[in-house]
Every structure is written in structure tokens, then in C-alpha cells.
Amino acid sequence: MSHEVRWGILGCARIARLQVVPAILRCDRARLGAVASRDPARLAEFRSLFGEFTGHASYEALLDDPSIDAVYLPLPNSLHCAWAIRAMRAGKHVLCEKPLALDAGEAEEMIRTARECGVLLMEAFMYRYTERLAKVEEILASGVLGPIRSVNSTFRFFLDRVNTIKEQPGLGGGALYDVGCYPLNLIGLVAGAEPEAVAVECTRRHGVNVNLSAVLRYADGLVATLHCGFDAFGRNYSEIVGTDGALLVPDTFLDDAGQLTLLTGTETRQIAVPKSDRYGEEIRDFSTAIQEKRTPRLTLDESLRNMRVLDRIRGALHG
Template sequence: MSADALRWGILSTAKIGVRNVIPALLGAERCEVVAIASRDLDRARAVASELGIPRTHGSYEDLLADPDVDAVYNPLPNHLHAAWTIAAARAGKHVLCEKPLATTAGDAERMIRECADAGVVLMEAFMYRLHPSWEAVRELVASGRIGELRAVQAWFSYFNDDPTDIRNVVEYGGGALYDIGCYPVNVCRILFGAEPDGVSAAIARDPAGGTDVFTSAILRFGGGVGTFTCSTRAEPDQRVHVYGTRGRITVPIPFNIPRDRPAEVHVTAGGDPPVAPATEVLAFGPADQYRIQAERFTRAVLDGDPVPTPPEDAVANLRVIEAIFRAGQTVAGPA
């Protein structure tokens, strides 16, 4: 495909779109946001007026039928990702779909087939992976800067006990593991460069709504392990520690990386006892990971560049998530 700009349509007025993705699209090279849809037309008009989007639609079907839309951004609730991505593909639209790509690996595979059959690009919106700080972390690990990789440890949490929030509705694909646990699962897989050969988990569920509110998992990678906890009922925090045989890396803000200041990566390596290893603080940016995501997707569509966060990787991530859910069902407390 060759064009001066990719024309975007936005499915819904979801907060992540309004606060992060649409502003990034508006500032990205060769991107034009031409339409937004909501089942609440007044809400669509309000967001369009606020952000300068020229056209509104009162249904998702109308947006997909809009001939001036080349690509859609899909931030709908998790359980709707598959259906509306497939509908978009059948309408000839390229799709940037929020993570997790679907709620099952099977649905994600079906999305891939439908998009391939339609000849459109499908990409999972795993924006953190594209930030320069994470490209550096991957290179540090791959180069052996901290020796042989042995462990990845992550924490990701926020507090939200609103029963009406879609993230707390199990039928909508809510819960900690789908919403934020997908990040540490991805980090472990990416840094080890492999799929786990064993999974253990403990899951605490909301007794009323049924979503997982605390999930802790251990992923075994041959001679190494990835461990993490994610929660929707804890003080907001996020952090990743990476341990090797000769050093460690800490990423203080690994996922919701601020766009208004440099991102830090702390590297501690190089010392032999009794000399303590030195810690080097690397700084990257400021950079907007959502804008990088938009521009990389656009290059994949317009220039034929490789998709940087391919949907096949989303399938593998979902298989691990499914394994964690299965493992968590087997955990019982003392009698």
C-alpha cells in the first residue's frame, strides 16, 4: 500500500484511547484521525470536539463502513476484541488492537486467519516493547552484560474495586491477569527468548465478581525462572528486576512509561568480590511509546515494514495466560 497518510477510525471512546492513543496518533507522522464511533453518539461528538476529530458515528458498524477509514484502533473491552477485529478485517480495515489481543489463544488465532484472508495488517498494541528503554534492556541481556540470565521478577498493581468498571467484570475479560498480568508474562518470554516449560500459580478472586484480584505466577525457563504478581487491589506500583550470573537490571517504571521525562534503566554489574559492583543509571527519552507504536504500525501498513508486535506473539502470550489460570485453579489452602 502506498499513500501519504494512514486514515484512522477509533472504535469507542475508551479512556486509554482518549488519554493516550488518540493524542499520539494526532501527533504521529503520516497519521490522520478521521472518525470516532460510540454507541453513545453524544459522547462521540464530545470527544471529537475535544480532540479535533472531523467525523463521528453512532455505531461501530457505521465506522467500519466509512470509506475514508483505512485502519481502526480497537480498545473495546477484552471480550469484544475478536468480534470487532474480525468485523473490521472483513470491511477491509487494518487493525491495531489493544492487549490482550483476545481472551483465548483460539480466538487470537482466528483473528490472525481472518486478517490474513482479508489482506490487512493486525498488530497487538503492546506499546511498552517499542520504547527505547526496553530495546536497551533486551540488548543488555542478549549481550551478556549481566552474565547468563537467571531470573526475571515483576510487580504490577493498581487499586480498583468499582464493581461497574469493565476491568472488574469477569464476563468482559476483566481481572488482573488479563489487564496487567499480560505485561510481565510478555517481559519474561521476551527476555528469556523462549516459551516457559512449566507454570505454577496462585490466584485470589473477588468473591462477588469472580475476577482475579491477585495473581502470582512462576514461569520456568530451563535453568531460569520468571516470577510476578499482578493485582487490582493494591497500591499502584510497577517494577521489573532482571538477574544474571554477574549483574542485575532494574526498570523502575517499566510499563506506563512517562512521556514527559527520561525513562531510567539501572544496571548493576562488573564487580568481583570483595569489590562491590557499580550501578549505572541509563536514561532514554523523553519518548512517547504510544506515538512510536502508531508510527511503527503505519510503516507496516504503508511501507510493508515488519509488524513490531506481531499477533503470533500474542497467541503465545495467551497460551501462557491460559496455563496460569489452569495452574491457579489447583491451589488450595491448609485444611
């Protein structure tokens, strides 16, 4: 495929308007081709912001549009599986917002469909495309920390919007799905395995978890803690501790400029990280993967592993 990848957007979600569509417009490998919404006013708003594209009055019409190569799916979590499968069966590559699905069974069905249809499917963990994460991976690969014994990762914010899907259990709401999947993904990146044991505590509001902590114990001696929520002051931070050193990662899941702190023996090093374009790089990688017929950065095996651990956290939560 030599042309720009032509993107279709299923719905006019806030993240599409604020982040993903602008990222598509910034990318020289991508082009905004179509947006689907039942609300003409939302389509008009998108057109005023982003210029010309084909407007479709239904998701089905967008999936039937032969000019569209790839679909970005920012729908509520409960709709990810059904619409991703419909898109892939229509021959579209799919970038699906995190979490990929509600459970591992749905994820397996989505992955199976992607392979049967010969299209790409990726979970949209945009933080994996930052210079901050690249530096974290470089330090881990260097072995300077020694065998990893502890990971502590937190992502929370204060949710001040009312009537949001984030607090609707029927739509896959709750802090674990919304922001807890980020620390879980980081822990999985470090551990490279599934835990032996899981313990969870949480508080609920409107039928969903809004303040949750989980402890994960792994066979190699690693113990990881995950914290997430949206009922209190925002925190976005991680630390990775090995036998020979520790790495402190403020703003773990953001792409702002900042610094990491590496502690080894009696030495403390501050490591600068530049500002990144996490959404732009995500769109570029996925678009290029389509063009080059290769696997994008985040693999389906990793997403499925994380989904299985997410299931275990949810199982401990309801047990």
C-alpha cells in the same frame, strides 16, 4: 500508500480519549478519520476535544466507511476477537488493545483472518516503544548479564473506580488480563520460549482475580515470577538477573524519564533513559508498517506465544 493512514476508533473508551486519539493527532503519518459510538453525547465530547472527524452511530457503519484504513479497537476484552475479525474482513488493519484475545484459540482465529485478508493485526503493547525498553533490549543483546536465570516483574495499581469493566468476568475482567499481560510479555521477550511448568496463586473479588502471582520455569533453567493486581498500592518494576550481572528496571511499563541500574561484579552503573512517547511511537510504527507493507515491531508469533502462556496461567488458576 502515500497518504496519511486514516484511523477509525471503535468506541469512546477512556484509553482512546486520554492516550490513543491524542497520539494519532501527534503523528505525521496518521489522521483521525472516524469515531463510532451509539451515544451522540460521547461523539460530541470527542469532537470538542479532537476537532472534526466522521461520526458513526454504529461500529458496523465505521467498518463500512471506505475512507478508513486502520481501526483501533479498545473494546472490552471479550469483544476483541469478534470485532477485530469483522474489521479485518472489511479490509481494515487492526491495532487491538491488549490482551489480543481471551485465549489462544481466539488469537489463532484472529491471526488466520489477518493473513487471509492481507491486513496487519497487532496487539497494542505500547511499552515496547519506549527508550527504557530499547535500552533493556540493548543490554540483554550485549550478553553482559550472562545466561539469564531469573526475571521478576510486577505491574499493579489501586483500582478506585466503581462499576468498571475491569471487575466484570463476563467482559474479560481481572488483573491478569488487565495488567498481568505486561509482565508476561516482558518475561516472554527475555525467555523467547514457553515455560515447562506454571504455578499460580491469587485472590478474587467480584468474580475476577485482583491479586495474582505466577511462577514460570523454563527448560534452560530460567525461573520467572509475575505479579499483578489492582487491590493495593501501585507497583511497576522488574529485575533481570543473569550469571554475571543484574538489571533493575523501575517503571518498566511507563515512558517517564528515569534510570536503570546495571550491576556487574563490583560495579554499579546508573543508566539514564529519557522520556518517551510510547503511544505516539506505537501509532507511528503501525501506520508506517501499513504504508511500507512490512511487519510492525510486535509480531503475531510473539502475541500467540504469550497468549498460550496466559492460557496456562489461567488453567493453573482454575485447576
